[in-house]
Amino acid sequence: MAKEKIVLAYSGGLDTSVILKWLKETYDAEIIAFTADIGQADELNGLEEKALQTGASKIYIDDLRAEFAQDFIYPMFRSGALYEGQxxxxxxxxxxxxxxxxxxxxxxxxxxxxxxxxxxxxxxxxRFELTAAALAPELSVIAPWRLEEFRxxxxxxxxMIAYAEKHGIPVTASAAKPYSTDRNLLHISFESGMLEDPWFDAAADSxxxxxVLSVAPEDAPDQAExxxxxxxxxxxxALNGAKMTPLEVMETLNAIGGKHGIGRVDMVENRFVGMKSRGVYETPGGTILFTxxxxMESLTMDRDVMHLRDSLISKYATLVYNGFWFAPERLAIQAxxxxxxxxxxxxxxxxxxxxNVMAAGVKSPVSLYNPDIATMEADPTKAYDQGDAAGFIRLNALRLKVSSGVHQNANK
Structure with missing residues (x-):
């Protein structure tokens, strides 16, 4: 009788290496490892050999960088999403x-x-499990860290290190880097270890x-670019006139931004599960793109359309943060x-x-900015009569005057 098959999200680190072996033993199952190449660079070296050596029947290492840039990063940045302002x-x-x-x-x-x-x-x-629920509700999910016997x-x-040594699992665990990282095409994050103390200065010279992705701002070039x-x-x-795919754009912006020390964030954020956590992030290309x-929107978007979209930024960002990418409400906002x-x-x-990322000019063939109307000098278009503003102000002031009169009479 064929064994049950389990697909494991596999990074090759200590945790997923141990989990791979543990799943195989505990469930007597065939383990298929899966690693998504979304921009981890040299972190992927040697993963296939390691996964097979650890007990996987096969491993998928799929290059998803182009899809990540085009179908996930770009749509999110079109929304202006920013979680908790940072x-x-x-x-x-x-x-x-x-x-x-x-x-x-x-x-x-x-x-x-x-x-x-x-x-x-x-x-x-x-995030993993809400996506699975939305796309394949028939699949069960195994989360070893939530299982009492695993803990x-x-x-x-x-x-875990002892278990790995016992089973001949090659892992590198060191006190030299007492924090965890997560890297992809958009950023790299650092958390836990010494970073769990919010008073710890992650920006110190030491x-x-x-x-990984950026130099310290004080070490960046003295010449602006x-x-x-x-x-x-x-x-x-396109960047500097050169047409590029979304993947090429992100790779190029990361290199340029990192050279200038752009995109470092150190914050205490609110996790969906209820606790606060401290994270340090490098997002050089994303910071340039966001700015x-x-x-570009400031010049080309209708005021009320912009304000409506902006009113949904916090909701959209929270949906992404909490794992509701494939939820109908995120898709509705995306529309x-x-x-x-x-x-x-x-x-x-x-x-x-x-x-620093500073504006140095903006232009558009569909610009909504008209200098003839906005000018403090005489308006050659006659599109705006300054005298009309008096009636506009009176109408908007009416409810304030009524409210003020009511309160003044009540306090007499």
Whole structure:
């Protein structure tokens, strides 16, 4: 009788390496490992050999970078999403893509379950499982860190390292980097370890080696760099006149932004599961893209359309953060976002200097800015009669005057 098949989201780190072996033993199942290449760079080296050596029957290592950029990063940035005013959602937006592909593999392989190494305290467990529920409700989900027998066997990293050594699982666990990282095309995050103390200074000179995608702003070039970013319908299509795919745009912006120390964020955020956590993020390319997109919108978006879309930013960002990418409400907001972006076309010029992204010009063939109307000098178009403002103000002041009169009479 054929064994049950389980598809495991596999990174090759200590946790998922141990989980792979543990799942195989505990469930007497065939384990199919899956790794999504979404921009981890050299972190993927040697994964196939390691997964097979650890006990996987096969491993998928799928290059999803282009899909990630075009179908996840770009639509999210069109919305202007920013979680709690700081976080550009680098980890959050990657999880639905990983889970989507894991579901596809599970169906192709005839698997009955998927598994992940997310802990019971984090957001990722929710993101993976909500995506699976939306796309493949027939699949069961195994989350070892939520299972009592797993936690009893592995109360700490020492036990996991011992288990790995016993079973000949090659892992690298070191006290030299006492924090966890998550890297993809949009960002890299750092959390836990010494970062769990919010008073710990992650920007100190002694911690410069922690950062991967950017130099410290004080170490960035002393000469500013100008960058022209061309948009079509809310998406970047060219940098400095060179046409690029979304993937090429993200890779190029990351390199340029990182050189200038752009995109570092250190914040305490509110997790969906109820606790606060401290995270340090590097998002050089995303920070440039976010700033340029907003600048392009300022010239080309209708005021009330912009304000309506902006009223939904917090909701949209929270949906992404909490794992509801494939939920109907996110798709509904996305439809409004797409409509709002139809005229977000033109070129933004930015000045990059020591961690700062500064506007240096914006132009568009569909600009809504008319200098003849906005001028403080005589309006040659006669489109705006300053005298009309008196009636406009009187009408808007009416309810304030009525309210004030009522309160004054009540206090006599």
């Amino acid at each position: 976080y550009l959602l680098g980890t959050s937006i990657a999880r639905p893509l990983i889970a989507k592909r894991m579901v596809e593999i599970a169906r192709a392989e005839g698997a009955t379950a998927i598994a992940h190494g997310a802990t019971g305290k984090g957001n990722d467990q929710v 009893e066997q592995f109360p700490g990293r020492a036990e 911690n410069k080696d922690m950062y 100008y960058l022209d970013i061309e948009f079509e319908k809310g998406d970047v299509v 340029a997109h907003r600048k 409004l976002v797409e409509e709002s972006q139809k005229n977000v076309t033109g070129t933004v010029r930015l000045k990059l200097y020591k961690g």
